[in-house]
Amino acid sequence: MTLLSALITPACVIDINRLERNSERMLTKCRTVGLPLRPHVKTLKSTQAAAIYAPLPSAITVSTLAEARYFAGAGYQDILYAVGLTPNKYEAVNKLLADGVAITVAVDNPSAVDALTRASSLFCKPLSVVIELDVDDHRAGIAPESETLLSMAKQINDAEQLAFSGVMAHAGASYGCNTQAAQTAMAKQECERTAIAAERLADAGLPCRVVSVGSTPTALSDYKQTGITEIRAGVYATFDLVMADLNVCAVEDIALSVLTTVIGHQPKKNWVLVDAGWMGLSRDKGSNNHGYGLVTDASGKVLDGWYVSMTNQEHGIIEHKDKLPIPDGLFEFGSQLRILPNHACATAGQYRKYFVTRDNQTVSEVWDSADGW
Template identity: 55%
Template sequence: MRTITQLITPACLIHQEKLKHNAKRVFDICEQQQIPLRPHVKTLKSIEAASIYAPVPMPITVSTLAEAAYFADAGYTDILYAVTLTPNKLAAVDALLAKGIGLTVVVDSIAAVNTLSQQAVQMKHIVSVAIEIDSDGHRAGIKPDSPALIEVASIIASSHSLTFAGLMTHAGASYTAFTVERQCEIAESERDAVLYAADRLQTLGMECNMRSVGSTPTVLAPISHAGLTELRAGVYATFDCVMAGLNLCTYEDIAMSVLTSIIGFHSNNSLLVDAGWMALSRDNGTHSHPDDCGYGLVCNKQGELLSGWFVDSANQEHGIIRHKENIDPRTIFSFGDMLRILPIHACATAAQYSHYYVTSDDETIETTWNRVNGW
């Protein structure tokens, strides 16, 4: 069994016990509210990781068709592809349906559904289609009170090549909600938008079997999700600095870190590590938070947070670490020392790697988990 110090850096580490703890937290919420969970697997994109927070035969959400195929081959049969479908992806969808996979795709406009309806007649299988609802003006979707909602649903219902699955939404604005009150407000708006849209369609005889909502902040918000058929979330499995900045977890709950080595020092009280943006990503999603974590917070090699130290900037293969009080790092660290960086956005950091090293004791590597990349 290898130790962490034997790894070539940079390397992405997953703390398995923290991952299990985070997964149980959301499992418990869904069990208490008696509502199914459809985890989003886009953060880690790993079969081994999903066996902990989204084990077969759970329904899952994916962000790419490469993920859909990868998880379908592992036995997942109920998959929501939660990005508006474009014509160049129809063959890949048809191939998945040919395997007997219960794949649902998404549209969010009249143009999207018209294109799908026209081209689906060339497909060998009927396509299950959900409509994305815009619940907060943050991202994609149709407003729940828009006339376009009725038109899009009617086009799906009238097509012999399509079947209407229901509605889904994602409250992207929740990632800027710093208080429980604001998180609850957004979660309620997310829920109410889908239920209102479902009621509009119900009066026209269109049954919404899927009434799906979710983001990590809204799933964790202490509100009632009555009337919905499922919750979706993903980054809760590992958490990250953005989620910690929203007080949804502590930094100690973060199950992902990047192992890196010190490769030098600058005279301006900074140190260099071998984890640049190719290892950490360019995501600086906490820049508007009260506590800006730069490109990641610094821990010792055992994963213990080192107060005040953060990745201030990053080049392709170099990370530049400083202390918020401008402490000289040469008084504390030495060339070759190993550190760990907590990710700003776990999805972006994880995407830099083809595999993860898994630990439970912060010293030894128990196993390696692979992931799927690409689209």
């Protein structure tokens, strides 16, 4: 039996009770709206974690082909690769097809469709293709109202070895929605604009098998989606301080933390030095409200006002938001703390294994994760 206190720090710790509770919350929401969930596995990139929030034979979403290969190796068959596909990745996609994986790829512009069409005879089986929509003027995607949407879909549909499957959208702008009302409005916009695209395509004789939307804030909002076929979301399983700042979760729901050890102090500055720097925490400052993360004691209880104010590669500096002196008996040399992450995807991305705990004292499991691209 390994104790958390015996781990080499920094170490990434998963509170499995919280992970289970968060996963159940999203599944309940999807059941309520009557839609299947296609979890985005990019946060933890771990099949053991996915066994809780995306149990086989769940459909999943990935952000890299390395994730696709790793999850396919564990039996996941229905995989959406949600980043615009480029020619240097065709061969890797074809390898997945050859291995029997029902991978779906995304494109959002005519040049991407031209390139894919020209190369389509390369694919050993029909490749499922969705078109990414821009529903929130946020990042990528094509306008649901555009003529180009229809011509792209037709070109895909006509190509040998390509199968036009539908549309996907991600309302990334929901991360800027600070109220439940704004999140609900964004969910409505994400859903309605995506449904418009699907209707236009169906009217043009190009029905969409996949009409996919989602982000954690919109998926958990009060809006009841209609006209779509599935919901995607990812960070809900662990949550993080960005989600807590949006009131999508409570700080006490955050299932991922970084275990760290006190290596020293700078008493005149009221600083506590720990062995979690940006290599262990990531450089993600999230909402810019909590430095590099909030501090809890070794059991996960938030130490009010204490946060990681600065980081170097393997050093973190903890101080109180009101510059309070270091209390006696707290933060002693060699004692352990945990840091709640601004952005769970970025923090988890710094680790290849996670130490799972159910009692906040012992390690019940060690999970692995996909790496690279």
